[in-house]
Amino acid sequence: MPPNVALMHLLAAAPDVTAARCALDAEERRARSSCARQRIQDVRHLWKDGAKAFRLVKEITGTASHRTSALWAESFDEAAAISPEAAVALYSLGDPSLLAAATSELAMQLRTWQLLQPDFCVLDIGCGFGRVSGAIAPHVGRAIALEVSERMAQLAQTALREHDNTLVIRSSGNDLFFLRDTSFDLVLAIDSFPYLVDSGVAESHIAGAARVLKPAGRLLIMNYSYRGDLNLDRSDIAQFAERYGFAIERNGTSDLSLWDGRAFLLRRR
Numbered sequence: 607m608p609p610n611v612a613l614m615h616l617l618a619a620a621p622d623v624t625a626a627r628c629a630l631d632a633e634e635r636r637a638r639s640s641c642a643r644q645r646i647q648d649v650r651h652l653w654k655d656g657a658k659a660f661r662l663v664k665e666i667t668g669t670a671s672h673r674t675s676a677l678w679a680e681s682f683d684e685a686a687a688i689s690p691e692a693a694v695a696l697y698s699l700g701d702p703s704l705l706a707a708a709t710s711e712l713a714m715q716l717r718t719w720q721l722l723q724p725d726f727c728v729l730d731i732g733c734g735f736g737r738v739s740g741a742i743a744p745h746v747g748r749a750i751a752l753e754v755s756e757r758m759a760q761l762a763q764t765a766l767r768e769h770d771n772t773l774v775i776r777s778s779g780n781d782l783f784f785l786r787d788t789s790f791d792l793v794l795a796i797d798s799f800p801y802l803v804d805s806g807v808a809e810s811h812i813a814g815a816a817r818v819l820k821p822a823g824r825l826l827i828m829n830y831s832y833r834g835d836l837n838l839d840r841s842d843i844a845q846f847a848e849r850y851g852f853a854i855e856r857n858g859t860s861d862l863s864l865w866d867g868r869a870f871l872l873r874r875r
C-alpha cells in the first residue's frame with residue numbers, strides 16, 4: 607500500500623491525533639525488518655503537518671452521506687468547498703502536488719493500456735473537478751465529463767476551459783439515457799463507481815456504458831465499491847459483463863504506486 611494511502615486510512619480510523627501517533631509508534635516497535643521500518647518512516651515523512659492532515663481527513667469523511675445520487679451530490683458539494691483535492695482523492699491528503707503526481711501516473715497507465723488515441727471520444731463519469739479529463743484531453747479527440755455535484759461541475763468547467771475538446775455535463779446521476787448510442791470509444795469511471803454502487807445506480811450505468819460504447823470500446827472502472835470485498839466486486843462485475851456483453855480484460859488489478867485503486871477493464875464484444 608502506498609504510504610499516502612496508509613496515512614489516509616490511519617487518520618480516518620484514529621479518534622484523534624495522539625491515537626494516530628501512538629499507532630504509528632506501536633507499528634514501528636513491532637516492525638521486524640528495515641523495509642518495514644522504512645515504510646513507517648515514509649508515512650511519518652508525509653505526515654509532517656501535524657494536525658492539519660488529520661482535520662482534513664475527518665472533515666472530508668464527515669461530509670459523507672449515502673443512498674441516493676442527490677445526497678452524494680450534496681456531500682461532494684460540501685467536500686469540494688473544504689478541499690477539492692482531498693474531495694476527489696483523499697489519499698492526496700489535500701496536497702495538490704501529490705495529487706498531480708497521482709494524476710500523471712494514472713494518465714501514463716491509461717496510455718500504456720492504449721486507452722487514449724487522438725481520435726477517441728471519451729466519457730468521464732463522475733469527473734470531480736476535471737483532473738483526469740484535463741490530463742487526457744491533449745491525447746484524445748473529445749472528452750465529455752459528467753458530474754452530479756454542482757460545485758464539482760463548476761470547478762471542472764473552470765479547470766477544463768483551456769481544453770476546447772472537452773465538455774462538462776451536470777447529470778442527475780441516475781443513468782446515461784441522454785447520451786447517443788455507440789458514440790464513445792472509452793468510458794472512464796475513476797473512483798466514482800463506489801458512489802454509484804451505494805446509490806443503487808451501478809447497473810444502469812454499466813447498461814448505459816454498453817449502449818453508448820462503440821463495438822470493442824472499453825469501460826474502465828477504477829474501484830468498483832468500498833465494500834472491502836474484492837471477490838464480491840469481481841462477482842458483480844462478472845454478472846454485469848455477462849448480462850451486457852462485455853469481455854473482462856482486467857479483473858480488479860492494482861497497478862499504481864500512488865493509489866491503490868483496483869482496475870476493472872471491460873471490452874464491449
Ligand SMILES: C[S@@+](CC[C@H](N)C(=O)[O-])C[C@H]1O[C@@H](n2cnc3c(N)ncnc32)[C@H](O)[C@@H]1O
Nearest residue numbers: 675682694732733734753754755779796798801
Ligand atoms: C472520489 S470523486 C472522484 C472524481 C474524479 N473521477 C477524480 O478521480 O478526480 C467521485 C466523484 O463522483 C461524483 N459522483 C458521485 N455519484 C455520481 C453519479 N451518480 N453520477 C455522476 N457523478 C457522481 C462525485 O460528485 C465526485 O465528484
